[in-house]
Amino acid sequence: MMVLTVSTYMMGALQLGGTGVVMFLLLTMIIKSTLIIRDFMELRGVSTLWKVIMYGWLGIVTLGIAVAYLASS
Amino acid sequence: MKATVIETSEPKLLPGDFAIWIFIFAELLVFGIFFLIYAVVRAQNVELFNQYQDTLNREIGAINTLLLITASFFVVKAVHAIREDKLASCANWLYASLGAGAGFLILKSTEFYGKFSAGISMDTNTFYFFYISLTFFHFLHVILGMIILLAVLVKTKRGKYSEQEHTGVETGASYWHMVDLVWIILFPLVYIIR
Numbered sequence: 001m002m003v004l005t006v007s008t009y010m011m012g013a014l015q016l017g018g019t020g021v022v023m024f025l026l027l028t029m030i031i032k033s034t035l036i037i038r039d040f041m042e043l044r045g046v047s048t049l050w051k052v053i054m055y056g057w058l059g060i061v062t063l064g065i066a067v068a069y070l071a072s073s
Numbered sequence: 074m075k076a077t078v079i080e081t082s083e084p085k086l087l088p089g090d091f092a093i094w095i096f097i098f099a100e101l102l103v104f105g106i107f108f109l110i111y112a113v114v115r116a117q118n119v120e121l122f123n124q125y126q127d128t129l130n131r132e133i134g135a136i137n138t139l140l141l142i143t144a145s146f147f148v149v150k151a152v153h154a155i156r157e158d159k160l161a162s163c164a165n166w167l168y169a170s171l172g173a174g175a176g177f178l179i180l181k182s183t184e185f186y187g188k189f190s191a192g193i194s195m196d197t198n199t200f201y202f203f204y205i206s207l208t209f210f211h212f213l214h215v216i217l218g219m220i221i222l223l224a225v226l227v228k229t230k231r232g233k234y235s236e237q238e239h240t241g242v243e244t245g246a247s248y249w250h251m252v253d254l255v256w257i258i259l260f261p262l263v264y265i266i267r
Contacts (some may be wrong), residue, residue: 009132012267013264017266022266036253039147040146041254045085046084046087061258067092068109068113069116070110072117072119
């Protein structure tokens, strides 16, 4: 997660933009969020309902950000 | 003749008090709507958002991300410690997580101070309206998370938790991880994506 955070920062520091960069940023965001949900919040092994709520939330937010970005570019 | 044993494993329960999860889901819903509105408004004002995003301190944003992830890791260690009945270790990890959380608050406060002292407010423009409202709303959640962790620390120091009963530690930890999760999305969305 530390490495992914530094890579996210580097993208910003270099002022990189564009669809490819944003998709990479969203992918790193999903990976970090999944690690937090699964390992830190300990949702591994809980009822499917709770996983659907948490990962569904993450999916909808990420998809919404991606669609809004693509619509503006 | 051997008997066949069929093992059925029940799903695990959510860690901590179930009530905190209702609160967490509600908080995530609010932040999720906020993120989506930000993304849509940004799509209609790309140049403005890109221009003023450059005025943000990305170094502070990145360090704050590392601080929150570190604090979350320390909280995980605190939960593991109490499950092994190691109260002193649990308390030490909670001190460490509070320290990292305090680091976040100090850095974020300096960022806010810089903006406010430069005359920037929510009325300055649409970007700053979202930047200040989103980050300040999250800032308040970090404070609440730290208050909860502090309460858990006090009860740990008083010996109120054990290997058998540590729901409070898991409850505080779950809330803290939610605060971390929200920032993991907020940082690239507001500070980086352009």
